[in-house]
Amino acid sequence: MPREITAYSNPLIKRVRQLRDKRHRREEGLFLAEGLRILTEARETGRLPQYLFFARDSAAHPLVTALIADVEAAGGEAIETSPDILSKLSGKDNPQAVVGVFAEFARTLGSLDRTRAAIWLVAERLRDPGNLGTILRTGDAVGAGGLILIGACVDPFSVEAVRASMGALFTVPIVQCDWADFIAWLRAGPGQLVGLSLDTDTDYRAADYAAPTFLLTGNEAQGMPDDYAEACDLLVKIPMLGKADSLNAAVATAVMAYEVLGHRRG
CATH class of the missing domain: 3.30.1330.30 (Ribosomal protein L30/S12)
Structure with a gap:
């Protein structure tokens, strides 16, 4: 009562x-x-x-x-x-x-089954709770296996991030870890690490994505560090036809996730 x-x-x-x-x-x-x-x-x-x-x-x-x-x-x-x-x-x-x-609930890298999904999302030093929540919603929408947060990311359990996730916090597994642990785990099994970069000629629509695909989103202000980019199996770029040189982190993640989803379906 x-x-x-x-x-x-x-x-x-x-x-x-x-x-x-x-x-x-x-x-x-x-x-x-x-x-x-x-x-x-x-x-x-x-x-x-x-x-x-x-x-x-x-x-x-x-x-x-x-x-x-x-x-x-x-x-x-x-x-x-x-x-x-x-x-x-x-x-x-x-x-x-x-x-x-x-x-609060949290998973470890060891608890993840990378074979359960073709798409996984990875975010590095994500600082905006709205971006984190939106990326979770994207993960839910494309059937991603989970969201792996690297380094000093915003708290996924903050009121703002939970609100922005619109419930996806409860449907998309989240792991928080450091870069070294993530790379060691990734290399221990199948998985293609894909990063967005301006320093490549590979258009995101022309790339060949292998399952499971791990989509790496860098920090909103600084992008991903050089050593992270070097660790990627594939770097792609989204064409920017206007004056802006990049998309919002959550928007870029959504564009990439749906491209990979379309690649899988095709």
């Missing part, structure tokens, strides 16, 4: 609000996700929040009802609260109907 919390001073409300800060997320091993669509995606993958906050007016919605039942059956807690408190938790003036507090 859900309990009701309407006071800003409630200890649980204070604790959950702090999860918007990376340090507190790391200490607690918890993160926030908001919105009925995202929480329903999580539920469908078998992940349920430890705490589910919902507005009174949304309680009768069948998806909210299902979430409440499943959370309580799994030993979590459903909490009815006000839109104002939901706004405080999410940091948005127009809060979603539900906010969930989930346990």
Whole structure:
């Protein structure tokens, strides 16, 4: 049976609000996700929040009802609260109907089966949470096996990245590792590492992609380091016909992912 919390001073409300800060997320091993669509995606993958906050007016919605039942059956807690408190938790003036507090989850390189998918996404020092979330959505759309984050990337469990992923955080496996470990793992089995570069004459549409293809996206501002480019099995470029010399990192990843998908289908 859900309990009701309407006071800003409630200890649980204070604790959950702090999860918007990376340090507190790391200490607690918890993160926030908001919105009925995202929480329903999580539920469908078998992940349920430890705490589910919902507005009174949304309680009768069948998806909210299902979430409440499943959370309580799994030993979590459903909490009815006000839109104002939901706004405080999410940091948005127009809060979603539900906010969930989930346990962080992570995979290791060793847990990945590279043969389960023809496309894998790799991002190096990605700094923008919106880009990370969008790349996760692209990964979900093309059936990528996972997203491998190299080096000092933005936290995939930040409120902004989770929001931008639109639920793909729960459907696309994520691994965080350093470059040396990634290369050692990659070379231990099949896999073609493909990077985007301006220093090549190979058009991305003319290249031959071998499965599984690992698409490497460099840092938004600096691109990929020279030694990373040298480690690639294939460098390709996307033609730039205007004055801009490059695409946004997430857009470039999407263009490449769909090109590889088309290559597979062809």
